[in-house]
Every structure is written in structure tokens, then in C-alpha cells.
Amino acid sequence: MPYKSSVPLFWRLKKSKYNLIGTKCNTCDKVFFPKKSLCPNCRRRGNLDDFQFSGKGKIVSFTVIRVPPEGFEKYAPYAAAIIELDEGARLSGQIVGDFSKVETGKPVRAVFRKINEDGNEGLINYGLKWELSE
Amino acid sequence: MDIGIVGYGCYIPRLRISVDEIARVWGTDAESFKKGLIVEEKAVPEMDEDTITISVEAGRNALLRAGIDPKKIGAVYIGSESHPYAVKPSGTVVAEALGLGENIMVADFEFACKAGTAAMQCCYGLVKAREIEYGLAIGADTSQGRPGDALEYTAAAAAGAFVIGKDPLATLEGTHSYTTDTSDFWRREGEDYPSHGARFTGKPAYFKHVVSASKLLMEKLSLKPSDFNHIVFHMPNGKFPLTASKILGFKNEQIEQGFVVKRIGNPYSGSSPVGLCAILDAAKPGDRILMTSYGSGAGSDSFSFMVTDKILERRDRAKKTEDYIKNKKNIDYGVYVKLRRKLKI
Amino acid sequence: MRVAVVGVGQTKFDEHWEKSLRDLSTEAGALALRDARIDGRDIQSLYVGNMSAGRFIGQEHLGALAADQAGLIPIPATRCEAACASSALAFREAYFSILSGQYDIVMAAGSEKMTDLKGTDAIATLMGAGDQEWESAIGLTFVSLYALMARRHMEKYGTTREQLAMVSVNNHRNGTLNELAQFPKEITVEQVLKSPLISDPLRLLDCSPITDGATAVILVSERLAKKFEKPIWILGSGQASDTLALHHRKSMTELLSTKAAAKKAYEQAGLKPKDIDISEVHDCFSINEIIAIEDLGFCEKGKGGKFVEDGKIAREGEKPINPTGGLKSIGHPVGATGIRQISDIIKQLRGDYGKLQVKDAKTGLALNIGGSGATAVVNIFGRDKPK
Numbered sequence: 001m002p003y004k005s006s007v008p009l010f011w012r013l014k015k016s017k018y019n020l021i022g023t024k025c026n027t028c029d030k031v032f033f034p035k036k037s038l039c040p041n042c043r044r045r046g047n048l049d050d051f052q053f054s055g056k057g058k059i060v061s062f063t064v065i066r067v068p069p070e071g072f073e074k075y076a077p078y079a080a081a082i083i084e085l086d087e088g089a090r091l092s093g094q095i096v097g098d099f100s101k102v103e104t105g106k107p108v109r110a111v112f113r114k115i116n117e118d119g120n121e122g123l124i125n126y127g128l129k130w131e132l133s134e
Numbered sequence: 135m136d137i138g139i140v141g142y143g144c145y146i147p148r149l150r151i152s153v154d155e156i157a158r159v160w161g162t163d164a165e166s167f168k169k170g171l172i173v174e175e176k177a178v179p180e181m182d183e184d185t186i187t188i189s190v191e192a193g194r195n196a197l198l199r200a201g202i203d204p205k206k207i208g209a210v211y212i213g214s215e216s217h218p219y220a221v222k223p224s225g226t227v228v229a230e231a232l233g234l235g236e237n238i239m240v241a242d243f244e245f246a247c248k249a250g251t252a253a254m255q256c257c258y259g260l261v262k263a264r265e266i267e268y269g270l271a272i273g274a275d276t277s278q279g280r281p282g283d284a285l286e287y288t289a290a291a292a293a294g295a296f297v298i299g300k301d302p303l304a305t306l307e308g309t310h311s312y313t314t315d316t317s318d319f320w321r322r323e324g325e326d327y328p329s330h331g332a333r334f335t336g337k338p339a340y341f342k343h344v345v346s347a348s349k350l351l352m353e354k355l356s357l358k359p360s361d362f363n364h365i366v367f368h369m370p371n372g373k374f375p376l377t378a379s380k381i382l383g384f385k386n387e388q389i390e391q392g393f394v395v396k397r398i399g400n401p402y403s404g405s406s407p408v409g410l411c412a413i414l415d416a417a418k419p420g421d422r423i424l425m426t427s428y429g430s431g432a433g434s435d436s437f438s439f440m441v442t443d444k445i446l447e448r449r450d451r452a453k454k455t456e457d458y459i460k461n462k463k464n465i466d467y468g469v470y471v472k473l474r475r476k477l478k479i
Numbered sequence: 480m481r482v483a484v485v486g487v488g489q490t491k492f493d494e495h496w497e498k499s500l501r502d503l504s505t506e507a508g509a510l511a512l513r514d515a516r517i518d519g520r521d522i523q524s525l526y527v528g529n530m531s532a533g534r535f536i537g538q539e540h541l542g543a544l545a546a547d548q549a550g551l552i553p554i555p556a557t558r559c560e561a562a563c564a565s566s567a568l569a570f571r572e573a574y575f576s577i578l579s580g581q582y583d584i585v586m587a588a589g590s591e592k593m594t595d596l597k598g599t600d601a602i603a604t605l606m607g608a609g610d611q612e613w614e615s616a617i618g619l620t621f622v623s624l625y626a627l628m629a630r631r632h633m634e635k636y637g638t639t640r641e642q643l644a645m646v647s648v649n650n651h652r653n654g655t656l657n658e659l660a661q662f663p664k665e666i667t668v669e670q671v672l673k674s675p676l677i678s679d680p681l682r683l684l685d686c687s688p689i690t691d692g693a694t695a696v697i698l699v700s701e702r703l704a705k706k707f708e709k710p711i712w713i714l715g716s717g718q719a720s721d722t723l724a725l726h727h728r729k730s731m732t733e734l735l736s737t738k739a740a741a742k743k744a745y746e747q748a749g750l751k752p753k754d755i756d757i758s759e760v761h762d763c764f765s766i767n768e769i770i771a772i773e774d775l776g777f778c779e780k781g782k783g784g785k786f787v788e789d790g791k792i793a794r795e796g797e798k799p800i801n802p803t804g805g806l807k808s809i810g811h812p813v814g815a816t817g818i819r820q821i822s823d824i825i826k827q828l829r830g831d832y833g834k835l836q837v838k839d840a841k842t843g844l845a846l847n848i849g850g851s852g853a854t855a856v857v858n859i860f861g862r863d864k865p866k
Contacts, residue, residue, distance in 0.1 A: 013612060018231040034613060061634075061731060063626035064679040065618060069603040072618040074472075075181050080619055082627055082726045090726040092614050096180065097148065098463070104634055112190040112231050113182040115617065124218055126186060126227055127617070 055110035138302030143195020172372020176399025208266025213249025248429025290399030294407025319430035347434035366392035366409035483710035486515025486697030492810030528566025562608030564849030567817030567856035642784035644671035654808025661810030690810030717743030752776035
């Protein structure tokens with residue numbers, strides 16, 4: 001349960017979660033998010049480096065979650081989408097703001113928000129969500 | 135070489151609750167509150183926004199305008215009275231989220247509503263001492279007022295951020311602080327809402343400190359009210375800064391540009407910083423700006439800035455204050471109560 | 480070497496407030512043994528499918544637990560896990576253990592006890608089937624993943640909200656005859672369209688329920704099969720994987736895992752989609768049945784909605800799908816479903832399934848899917864012993 005008390009589980013992913021740092025393979029020029037330790041195309045011929053995504057993308061598909069899982073109760077209903085980053089990789093993320101305006105194909109940009117928190121005593125998890133670009 | 139604001143940026147959450155709506159719930163006279171406070175509505179954070187997230191967004195805008203490598207920032211100080219953690223700095227999260235690197239000085243500041251300007255002074259001092267190349271100072275709050283209390287009509291959320299360093303868009307000409315032990319407003323550890331001294335917050339507190347700090351700075355720099363194009367004071371409501379400006383001999387048009395309180399309320403540590411951002415959004419090279427914050431407890435930090443021609447190339451690199459003020463959605467008191475966690479669930 | 484299924488057992492799928500996981504597993508195992516008319520001591524090895532007893536009831540080490548409860552000690556007992564496809568995996572392992580020549584008679588079982596956990600906890604537990612770091616961590620739920628697929632399918636192929644509803648309606652109509660089903664009652668398209676939104680565009684009646692239940696089947700070698708009445712033969716078995724996270728897939732309107740698993744199973748069986756008489760497919764959410772119909776080759780890609788609307792999937796239609804009620808009506812105790820599907824195909828192919836019997840069913844296919852399609856298992860069965 002990542003939203004629960006595990007500190008290292010979230011901590012180790014923090015740089016990627018806060019800053020969209022993924023991987024680029026210099027052999028095939030493909031970019032990956034999240035980070036990869038092996039290029040699935042080039043395998044041992046792959047040559048991987050950290051890659052900073054710009055935080056811009058577009059919506060591939062979306063939904064509005066009305067029955068949330070444990071840990072997200074107070075944020076519901078919220079919109080979530082699959083986002084294709086301008087540089088090529090895809091990820092899942094929440095869309096902030098009015099979900100009545102969310103549509104497939106619309107451009108979005110990353111914003112920094114609270115993801116959830118472990119009760120009143122535990123840690124607060126932060127990360128990126130997405131807002132429609134005007 | 136001149137030191138001052140190299141980049142600036144603000145963030146104001148999208149949600150608003152109006153004085154009318156709060157008055158409707160408590161059965162008070164909305165018109166007299168609006169007239170007395172000169173506040174129409176206030177900015178409210180979403181469920182997933184807090185001082186850390188709004189600091190990151192304001193900080194990002196400031197870095198965009200500064201146009202510098204974030205790794206050159208040598209210090210980040212965040213002033214707030216609503217840090218999400220009692221123990222664990224907001225600054226570490228903000229520094230990582232902004233990609234500032236690990237060789238950096240970080241601390242959270244607290245001085246009621248003036249902790250953000252105290253952060254600016256620290257950054258200024260460190261740059262001047264050549265300890266750091268740039269510093270990032272942020273004033274941010276997601277303020278809470280006790281339900282039904284007068285503070286509830288104004289306590290708002292917003293952040294202002296400033297990259298302090300050389301080659302500024304506004305040169306810091308001088309700063310002066312005036313501080314006494316005056317308990318006009320406080321919150322004890324573990325309490326949800328602040329307490330305040332009602333009318334005691336006026337004359338012996340806000341006015342004494344704002345007026346003294348401003349006057350002493352002008353004396354120090356040999357400047358008079360007419361030397362300033364724009365002024366911004368801490369805005370706990372609309373009336374206090376207007377009265378202070380009258381006492382000091384400023385004209386209404388000098389305070390207009392930074393007078394954001396009417397439309398966003400009082401975001402505590404973010405109040406005068408957001409006002410300053412609004413001024414910089416419109417200022418011309420050669421304009422002089424006076425900013426005086428106020429923090430209960432009590433003290434004021436006064437600053438004089440001279441706008442340079444760098445403002446012209448950097449201003450449009452990020453969202454402006456007016457963009458945030460206009461992008462809004464009004465909510466009712468029920469939603470407000472849910473978002474601000476005034477409901478025990 | 481050929482392998483046959485000679486015994487099946489299933490508890491009622493329900494909210495079993497009075498029964499534990501061990502009660503249900505033992506009951507299903509005993510039913511399968513009775514059905515095969517053999518004794519527990521004849522079983523040489525046991526394979527148990529279960530998704531998440533560790534989180535649902537805090538119990539791991541399910542293989543040994545099952546062997547212990549069933550009095551089968553000291554035979555080897557192995558747990559298999561692939562989220563909602565766990566028991567189809569257990570079935571394949573059982574199948575391979577006979578193919579290897581190691582055993583002649585083995586049991587494959589599946590179980591899940593889901594209702595001991597409250598709703599939001601159960602939702603979070605099920606999401607363990609997705610990518611914990613990059614899907615669950617941002618608040619995605621299981622139904623939301625299928626909702627994301629549904630929207631793409633609707634936008635790309637014009638699949639309608641009504642067509643999705645018709646999947647649930649068909650499965651519930653079939654389920655009314657099934658006494659082991661959790662919700663054996665008819666529903667209408669209008670009821671589906673008016674049920675509460677869970678994750679747009681999917682509504683409550685697009686979703687399979689949270690269920691307790693257990694299932695078991697007995698597999699035997701070709702050598703032993705002739706001693707049994709009506710053995711049903713495994714003609715082909717395929718399993719395939721895809722990315723754990725939905726967002727990493729190029730297409731969101733098909734499951735590559737289903738396609739690859741089906742290709743393998745069809746090849747082994749020497750059959751084509753048109754040769755399949757009946758199918759049990761994984762309708763955890765209505766959209767998944769439409770995608771499955773297409774991926775299994777029963778119709779062209781994008782025409783699944785129309786296929787459903789035209790009534791081809793009805794019990795009396797040209798391609799009966801989920802003729803016993805599907806996950807929607809029967810219920811979906813996640814780790815038990817794969818073997819429940821297989822056991823229903825076996826009963827159909829034996830030809831004596833009473834009110835639920837589909838006429839002249841000689842070949843049957845079961846598709847069990849794990850997660851949002853990261854695992855798919857296709858098994859094809861035949862009434863007649865293959866050459």
C-alpha cells in the first residue's frame with residue numbers, strides 16, 4: 001500500500017514523481033517513463049541516460065473516478081487520464097480543475113499537487129497532476 | 135553590482151468564496167463587511183493544495199522569469215504560518231520539486247504574515263555577502279479563520295516567490311525592519327485556528343509597525359512618498375493598507391496596482407508578496423516601489439525597489455497575477471467547509 | 480499425451496458471511512472429488528489459484544493450507560498467482576504436471592474470500608493487479624482502467640453506451656438459470672444506464688460484483704481417462720503477458736495478451752474461431768467482453784458492440800458467450816473465476832447441464848484475464864478425444 005506508512009517506497013521514486021525524470025536510450029533514441037534499467041528494444045546494446053520530460057502532453061483517454069480506493073476518499077470525484085507526453089512516453093495522472101472540460105486529445109501541463117496523505121499523523125505524498133493548458 | 139529581484143512569480147488557487155456567501159451562512163450583514171473590509175471574495179485552496187504545492191507553483195514561475203539554471207540557487211527559504219508539517223521542512227520538498235540541487239541552504243520561516251519578506255531579506259544578505267549566487271524566497275499561506283470569526287471573511291491562500299541575486303529586474307535599494315513584542319494575533323501549538331486582539335490589532339500593532347518601518351526606510355534612503363510610483367503594504371483587509379498609506383502621505387493611485395486584497399482576500403505571508411508581483415506585472419523601467427509587510431507579534435519589513443529594463447524581457451515568461459485572479463470558480467460554504475477540513479469525518 | 484478433465488466442483492458464489500476461505504476451498508474440492516467419483520487420496524498433486532488472500536484475509540501459504548484442510552497431506556501443493564487469472568494459471572500448471580509424466584491425477588483449484596474486507600480496502604486490494612507505483616499511486620482503480628479502455632473503444636469504433644449495457648443484460652439473463660450464481664436475476668438496458676456512475680463511462684451494472692467462492696477441477700492423464708465417464712479433453716492452452724500498466728500499451732482497444740494466448744490455443748487445438756461452439760469470457764466489466772469477442776476472432780476489430788447488439792452472443796445465438804451468466808451474474812471471486820469458467824465449459828460439453836445446457840456444444844473456450852490484461856489465459860476443450 002504505497003499511500004500507507006512506507007517511507008522508502010515513495011522516497012525512492014521522488015525524483016521521477018516530482019520532476020518527470022525518465023530515461024533515454026542513446027542507441028535507439030527512444031524515451032521512457034518511468035526510468036528503465038534496460039532498453040527493451042536494444043537490450044544489451046542499449047545506452048541509457050536520465051531524461052527530463054518537459055511536463056507537456058495530451059490526453060489519450062480519461063475517466064472520472066467516483067468510487068475511490070482507500071486513501072483517496074476525500075478527493076473523489078476526480079478525473080484521471082492516460083497522458084502522452086510531447087516527447088513520446090505515456091503515463092497515468094489525475095486531471096485537476098473542472099472535469100466537465102476534460103476531453104480526449106486536449107493538451108495538458110504538469111502541476112505540483114498533494115497526491116494523498118497517511119491519515120493525520122503519517123506522511124503527505126506529493127507529486128504531479130495535470131491541468132488543461134489554455 | 136546591483137542586487138535585487140531577478141525573477142518573480144505568484145500562485146493563487148482557483149477557488150473563491152465570497153463575503154456574501156460567508157455572511158449568508160452566519161446571518162451577518164454582507165454589505166457592511168464588504169464595505170468595512172473592502173474585500174469581495176477570497177481565494178481557497180483545493181483539497182490537494184497546501185503551502186508546499188502553492189510554493190512550488192509560485193517558485194516555478196519565479197524561476198521561469200529569472201531564466202537561470204535552477205542548480206545555481208544556493209538557498210530556499212519559505213515563510214508561512216501554515217507549513218503542512220509541524221516538524222519536517224516545506225523547503226526540502228519545494229527544493230526537490232523545483233530541481234534546485236542538493237548543495238543548498240534550506241529552512242522554513244515563521245513570523246505570522248511577514249515570514250516571506252523575512253526570507254527575502256535573508257536571501258539578500260547571503261547574496262550581498264557572496265555566500266550564494268541566487269536565493270529563492272517564498273511567502274505562502276493557506277490561512278484558516280475560525281468559523282464565524284471576522285477572520286473567516288478574509289483568510290485566504292496564495293504564494294509569492296522571488297529569486298534574489300545579481301542582474302535584477304528590480305534593484306533592492308534598501309530594507310529596514312521594525313520589531314516589538316506586541317501580541318495582537320497568535321496561534322498556540324496544536325490549535326487549529328488563531329486568536330486575535332480584535333481592535334488591538336490596529337493602532338498599536340499594524341499601524342505602528344507598518345508606518346514606522348516605512349518611515350524609517352524612507353529616512354534611511356532620503357526618499358519621500360512622492361518618489362514612489364507604487365506601494366504595497368500587508369493587506370489583512372482593504373481598509374488597513376489604505377489607512378496606513380494615508381497616514382504616510384501616499385496617494386490612492388500609488389497603492390492601486392498592488393491592491394489585490396479586494397479580489398483574493400488575505401493570504402497572510404503571501405499578501406504583500408503577491409501584491410508586489412501584481413505591481414511588477416505592470417511596472418515600467420525606472421519605477422520605484424515601496425513594499426512593507428506586517429507580521430503579528432509584531433514587526434514590519436520595508437523595502438525599496440527600483441525597476442530596471444530587465445523587466446521588459448522577463449515579465450512575459452510566466453503567468454501573471456491577473457491571469458490567476460481571473461481564472462476562478464466560486465464555491466458555496468458547504469464545499470468550503472469540506473475543502474478546509476472544518477468537518478470532522 | 481492428452482489430458483482430460485473428469486471432475487468439477489463449485490461452491491455457490493455469494494457473500495458467504497458464515498464461511499471462511501478454508502471452508503469454501505474444502506467444499507469445492509470435495510464437490511470435484513465426488514463429481515469424479517474418486518477419493519481424495521487418489522490426488523497426487525494440488526495447484527491452488529488465489530489472487531490476494533494475503534491482503535483480503537491476511538493469509539498466505541495457501542497451497543499447504545488447502546492440502547491440510549482437505550486432508551491431502553503430504554502431497555505437494557502449489558499456489559499460483561496472476562491477479563484475476565490466478566486459477567487459470569493453476570489449471571495450466573496442473574495440466575503441465577501431467578504432460579510432464581510426473582503425475583496421472585491432480586487437482587487444480589481456485590478461491591477468493593473478498594467480503595471480509597470493507598469496500599474501499601477491497602478496491603485498493605484489487606488494484607494490486609495494476610502497477611502499484613504508477614497507477615494505484617495516483618488513485619486509479621480497477622474499473623477506471625477498463626473505463627479508460629471503454630472510452631477509447633467508444634471514440635474509435637463508435638461502440639455505444641447501450642451496447643455495453645447489453646453485455647450485462649445478456650449475462651444476467653443467462654444467469655437467472657444458474658443456481659450457483661450470486662445475482663441470478665434479469666436486468667434491463669435502462670437499469671444499467673440508470674445505475675450509479677462508478678468511473679465514467681462505466682456504471683455499477685457494468686461491473687462484476689465482489690464475491691466469495693471456490694472452485695476445483697480434477698485432471699487425469701490419457702491413460703487414466705478411459706476409466707471415467709465423459710472425460711472432456713484439453714485441446715489447447717495458451718497464456719500470454721502484456722505491460723503491467725495500461726498506459727504503456729500502444730493500443731487501448733485490444734489486449735495483445737488475449738490475442739497471443741488465443742493464437743497459441745487455437746494452433747494447438749487445430750481450430751479456428753468459427754469452430755468454437757461456446758465460450759466463457761472474462762466480463763469483469765462490460766467493455767472487456769466486447770474487447771474479448773474481437774480479440775478471440777469472433778468478429779472484426781471494432782465490431783464487438785454490434786455483435787452483441789445483434790444478439791449473436793445469446794444462448795440461442797450463433798456464438799453463445801457466457802451462457803451460464805458470466806462474471807457479471809455468477810459473481811467474481813477473483814482467484815476462483817478461471818476454474819469456474821473451465822468447470823462451466825466442462826459441464827456444457829458433457830451435455831447434461833440441465834436448464835443451462837447449450838444444444839450441441841462440442842467445443843468450448845475459456846478466456847481468463849488478469850489485471851487490465853497483463854495476463855491472459857485461453858483454454859480450449861473438446862467433447863471428443865482428439866486424434
